[in-house]
Amino acid sequence: MRDAHRSPLQTATKPILPVTAERLFVRRKGRVLLDVPSLTIGGTGTTVLVGPNGAGKSLLLNVMAGLRRPDSGVVLWNGVRPDRQRYCRFGMVLQRPVLLRRSARSNIEYALRSVGYGNAEARERAGHALEAAGLSALMNSSARVLSGGEMQRLALARALATAPDLLFLDEPTSSLDPASTQTIEAMVKDASKGGMRIVLIAHDLAQARRIGDEIIFMHRGKVVEHAPTDRFFGSPATAEANDFISGKILI
Numbered sequence: 726m727r728d729a730h731r732s733p734l735q736t737a738t739k740p741i742l743p744v745t746a747e748r749l750f751v752r753r754k755g756r757v758l759l760d761v762p763s764l765t766i767g768g769t770g771t772t773v774l775v776g777p778n779g780a781g782k783s784l785l786l787n788v789m790a791g792l793r794r795p796d797s798g799v800v801l802w803n804g805v806r807p808d809r810q811r812y813c814r815f816g817m818v819l820q821r822p823v824l825l826r827r828s829a830r831s832n833i834e835y836a837l838r839s840v841g842y843g844n845a846e847a848r849e850r851a852g853h854a855l856e857a858a859g860l861s862a863l864m865n866s867s868a869r870v871l872s873g874g875e876m877q878r879l880a881l882a883r884a885l886a887t888a889p890d891l892l893f894l895d896e897p898t899s900s901l902d903p904a905s906t907q908t909i910e911a912m913v914k915d916a917s918k919g920g921m922r923i924v925l926i927a928h929d930l931a932q933a934r935r936i937g938d939e940i941i942f943m944h945r946g947k948v949v950e951h952a953p954t955d956r957f958f959g960s961p962a963t964a965e966a967n968d969f970i971s972g973k974i975l976i
């Protein structure tokens with residue numbers, strides 16, 4: 726079913742799932758920032774990464790995305806190291822979205838052309854993506870003048886439009902009002918239902934419950950729990966997770 730959404734370039738590229746990490750280690754100034762012996766992101770659904778500030782969530786996402794090199798260890802996308810070609814099947818939205826200095830529509834069209842769509846199809850798909858994100862009225866506005874929430878919706882719409890196999894979202898609703906948060910959650914849920922594998926960082930545990938099929942709980946650079954959402958919240962296996970869920974400050 727997902728093949729219908731793929732560009733010719735994406736179809737010609739090998740799949741990138743599962744993403745596996747082995748013996749990841751990052752240390753700075755004597756402090757262990759990341760220590761993950763083994764982690765696999767495969768199958769379907771949405772994984773929510775939770776944990777206290779500084780736990781290593783963004784770092785893990787960046788290392789799994791191949792954007793940051795660990796001191797040791799290896800990340801493989803379907804058995805090989807991430808390479809340029811495979812990035813056309815991958816998407817990432819940062820906490821502070823990086824948008825081009827052009828119109829909202831053109832931001833999406835540009836991304837679509839970069840994964841192999843021709844001009845006409847890119848234009849049509851961009852129109853649908855803007856509509857789904859509630860941004861049709863702003864399609865010709867410069868991305869620079871959009872509000873923070875509108876920028877985040879545009880960044881997500883742009884990433885979803887390219888129909889990646891795997892999408893990483895770093896706190897996509899961190900500064901959004903309730904309506905924009907709902908829109909983003911609905912977009913994520915739709916994409917997940919359509920077969921896109923999503924990993925997102927969230928601080929809002931209610932949101933993690935709403936959209937997560939599974940939870941990865943991190944503390945002090947380690948993956949402390951990796952469990953289905955119901956199990957994680959219903960009967961956490963560790964004292965740290967229990968304290969975190971109950972709102973206690975973890976040091």
Ligand SMILES: Nc1ncnc2c1ncn2[C@@H]1O[C@H](COP(=O)(O)OP(=O)(O)OP(=O)(O)O)[C@@H](O)[C@H]1O
Binds near residue numbers: 753785
């Ligand atoms: N380049 C770097 N040099 C030194 N320390 C770093 C570097 N990058 C990240 N860190 C540290 O690694 C730790 C993990 O950072 P990370 O951004 O992954 O945390 P996080 O779990 O995403 O936190 P938050 O919820 O606050 O966004 C932090 O203590 C951070 O200061």
